[in-house]
Amino acid sequence: MLLPSPPMRGRARPDLARLAPLLLELRGAWRDRALDSDPLLFPHRYAAPADREVAAFVAATLAFGRVASVKASVGKVLDALGPSPAEALGNAARPPAALSRFVHRWVSAEDLAAFLRAVGSALRERGSLAALLLAHDRGGPDYVEALDGFYADLRERTAVSPRAVSRGLRFLLPAPAEGGACKRAHLFLRWTVRDGGWDLGLFPRPPFDASRLLLPLDTHVHRIAGYLGLTRRPVADLAAAREATAWLARIDGPDPVSFDWALSRLGILAECVRDREQCRCDRCPVRPACRVARRVPAPPTAPRLLESA
Numbered sequence: 001m002l003l004p005s006p007p008m009r010g011r012a013r014p015d016l017a018r019l020a021p022l023l024l025e026l027r028g029a030w031r032d033r034a035l036d037s038d039p040l041l042f043p044h045r046y047a048a049p050a051d052r053e054v055a056a057f058v059a060a061t062l063a064f065g066r067v068a069s070v071k072a073s074v075g076k077v078l079d080a081l082g083p084s085p086a087e088a089l090g091n092a093a094r095p096p097a098a099l100s101r102f103v104h105r106w107v108s109a110e111d112l113a114a115f116l117r118a119v120g121s122a123l124r125e126r127g128s129l130a131a132l133l134l135a136h137d138r139g140g141p142d143y144v145e146a147l148d149g150f151y152a153d154l155r156e157r158t159a160v161s162p163r164a165v166s167r168g169l170r171f172l173l174p175a176p177a178e179g180g181a182c183k184r185a186h187l188f189l190r191w192t193v194r195d196g197g198w199d200l201g202l203f204p205r206p207p208f209d210a211s212r213l214l215l216p217l218d219t220h221v222h223r224i225a226g227y228l229g230l231t232r233r234p235v236a237d238l239a240a241a242r243e244a245t246a247w248l249a250r251i252d253g254p255d256p257v258s259f260d261w262a263l264s265r266l267g268i269l270a271e272c273v274r275d276r277e278q279c280r281c282d283r284c285p286v287r288p289a290c291r292v293a294r295r296v297p298a299p300p301t302a303p304r305l306l307e308s309a
């Protein structure tokens with residue numbers, strides 16, 4: 001049996017007095033803890049900021065599907081690009097032959113080749129992906145408009161006719177302003193703008209500012225955000241990401257997305273699931289503020305914090 005979904009009617013109003021200290025404690029517990037399964041570990045393999053930036057963009061862009069598949073695909077791309085991904089893309093007119101049979105779910109080798117061609121073009125002309133993003137940033141309350149221009153610019157650099165853009169290439173280079181959550185785009189920004197914990201802090205502050213980041217919202221984080229009253233939206237979309245981020249900003253205005261690393265672990269580690277038979281509410285550190293867990297009786301004793309996987 002599945003746990004009931006949190007109520008979505010009316011205005012979502014989390015119990016911030018109860019939730020804030022729980023999230024702050026959870027964030028602190030996970031600040032320096034890493035997971036071998038997280039694609040963020042790929043850019044940490046490089047020393048040069050330019051290589052970390054490219055590796056982060058590749059890893060975030062391909063971060064969909066099963067963990068093993070994501071790791072294999074990201075690893076294959078970065079291995080083919082060699083010790084300096086930025087130099088490889090900036091100097092090459094076409095991607096390495098080793099990627100000619102690449103497939104990641106519905107992304108084909110042709111899709112990947114167009115994506116890498118666009119990144120290489122941007123690096124040659126702008127010098128970095130940060131500079132490309134900044135060229136489209138008009139200083140709005142978040143980075144959605146800037147990301148929309150950023151991806152539109154990259155799509156033009158693929159040399160693929162708009163009529164011939166495949167599903168895979170459209171997925172690699174989305175249009176954030178159309179209203180989707182675009183989790184991978186905002187994940188890339190979290191990694192590169194933030195400098196706390198495992199995040200990379202590659203983009204200069206200023207002009208970049210962590211207070212403008214949006215929560216990278218996938219189905220797991222959206223569900224957990226709903227349980228905690230951070231969003232009333234029934235689907236993981238841009239409006240839900242903005243709503244949840246706005247509530248988190250009430251707890252930490254300068255860095256609202258700092259809670260993403262810890263919240264996403266609850267879903268990735270299957271600590272928060274909908275299956276009542278596998279429910280682990282008794283050990284969840286945010287249980288006292290959860291709208292669903294209150295309906296599940298707790299055992300007499302329960303360990304306090306999650307264990308890292």
